[in-house]
Amino acid sequence: MFTQGEERNREVITQVKAAKEAAGKLSGATTGQKNQALLAMADAIWRNRQEILVANQQDVQDAQAAGQTASKVDRLQLNEKRLQDMMEGLRKLIELTDPIGELLETILRPDGLLIEKVRVPLGVIAMIYESRPNVTVDAAGLALKTGNAVVLRGGKEALRSNAALVKALKEGLEAVHLPTDAFQFINRTERESVDDLIQARGLVDLVIPRGGAGLIERVVKHSLVPVIETGVGNxxxxxxxxxxxxxxxxxxxxxxxxxxxxxxxxxxxxxxxxxxxxxxxxxxxxxxxxxxxxxxxxxxxxxxxxxxxxxxxxxxxxxxxxxxxxxxxxxxxxxxxxxxxxxxxxxxxxxxxxxxxxxxxxxxxxxxxxxxxxxxxxxxxxxxxTDGFEFGFGAEIGISTQKLHARGPMGLKEMTSYKYLIKGNGQIRV
CATH class of the missing domain: 3.40.309.10 (Aldehyde Dehydrogenase; Chain A, domain 2)
Structure with missing residues (x-):
């Protein structure tokens, strides 16, 4: 028998492992496949709009009953116009250049070694965020276009909304035969589920917290995985x-x-x-x-x-x-x-x-x-x-307020790393 905490941890890690496996498959997807998936995801949101809006209305009613401020309810609330904006963000990504495989630098050494610096996906990105369901769609779209898997852990106040959106997004992946495990949604509200995710060293490659100062501070303090701080805007x-x-x-x-x-x-x-x-x-x-x-x-x-x-x-x-x-x-x-x-x-x-x-x-x-x-x-x-869409990035996965790896609205290129490909003809080091 497992304790409640052990069961929760097993569930989260199982999802992360599934994302890791899907990331390996997704990294080889062509630009055409990814663009077809983005279009299918946008269509699935509209096709499932009634289910999404009903789920969101339940979340909104709970937030109002809990005494949330009007501004917080506004961040949570969806309507057809906001769904159309999400869909437009996904379609905009189709128009943008796929950064994966981009040749960043070529070095020819005197001994004939050819060294190429090539842009690659990060792998598995964990998104931890509050209130705003549009983050679910933005993160999934950007992750897909860059060949990354994403594990989504939204706030409890948007639990139903996010679950409905992820269901639709997975339909989009399935329609074009890409691995649906590339999108994982942590359907749990315990704070400890965040710790399970941000301490999955070796499985999660990057954590992006997006929300208030308290959330970001907690993630930075407890994470065993690299973190990009985003969001707090005074x-x-x-x-x-x-x-x-x-x-x-x-x-x-x-x-x-x-x-x-x-x-x-x-x-x-x-x-x-x-x-x-x-x-x-x-x-x-x-x-x-x-x-x-x-x-x-x-x-x-x-x-x-x-x-x-x-x-x-x-x-x-x-x-x-x-x-x-x-x-x-x-x-x-x-x-x-x-x-x-x-x-x-x-x-x-x-x-x-x-x-x-x-x-x-x-x-x-x-x-x-x-x-x-x-x-x-x-x-x-x-x-x-200061917004990924306004900067021409299609969408953003967050606005980085730190200085290493990424700063400002994080679009496609900020969700990549690089590796060196070295091509030789029998060279050995002496």
Missing amino acids: CHVYVDKQADLQKADAIVINAKTQRPSVCNAMETLLVHADIAEQWLPVILAQLMERGVEIRACERARAALAGNPQLREKAVPATDADWSTEFLDLIMNVKIVADVNEAIQHINTYGTLHSEAIVTEDPGSAQIFLQQVDAAAVYHNASTRF
Whole structure:
């Protein structure tokens, strides 16, 4: 007899081993086979849309009953438009160049040895994520196109949705005779099932956690497998004294309100002191009309002295606020003396994700672009563009906030490694 923990571990490892075997078969699939599978997967999502949406509605109802915030429910919720977006992401991958087999470098040695550096799949990728069912489809599509197997462990709040999506995706693989074991779904909710997965050294080649800071910290701390950190986005927009304020209005409103529940949404607005009294009341009024709660430094609240109603609504920011990823219609505001203070604030409190400057001064823009430490740094554009689809990658498996192997939106090439092929004619080393 096995204990409950032993049974859980056996189940997870059995799935991982099946993924490992499928990865070996999938690595030899042709580009045409993989593209046919992507198309079949998209068709299967639409064919099974009713089953998927019913499962998702049950997840949404449970989340609402549990008191989840509106922004968290939004991350979870599916509809036909969001399913069509998932399908479009899969179809977009068909148009992209298959990186597998790409010849990266050729070296001809004096002794006649020919050394070729060739791009290859990573193998088995473990995806550990929360809330957003679209990650299931994005991860599966990118893994397939790059010849990788993927083990999916989503959050308990999306358990039914993810199970229904994986069922449809497997139908797509089966339709073109590719191994359905290439997609594994961990249909368990115990936290320990995550440990079973991230400690499967020798079976799992890479772990990608995608979610809140707590999830990512847990995976990094306990994993025995290489990890790429993704997702946490304490993002800033700095509006310089030489900003075009019409551009600034549009960028700030978009960065905060277009979809506040995602990691590339702005959490803190930094404003040059010279334009604060003129512009802050204007932009904050627009944000508050859209339901944004403002947490402001004392200088920012003082700049609202001419508008007591706005000042009263702008509550004082705490030290903890500057480090918080709200993922909601909540925003910090801070007045800074210049671009250097803005950079200092960002490099102190940012999470190396996405940062923006709004200015018509090329000198300030260049300083900001060079000195801000983040995966994506913008000049006169919204942080909301940090996204694999927007970057032309078709989709993304995550947004890496670290510096080794991959940084920023992870598309096809970031899901590969390489090996050396050495061709000789009887050479021996002396």
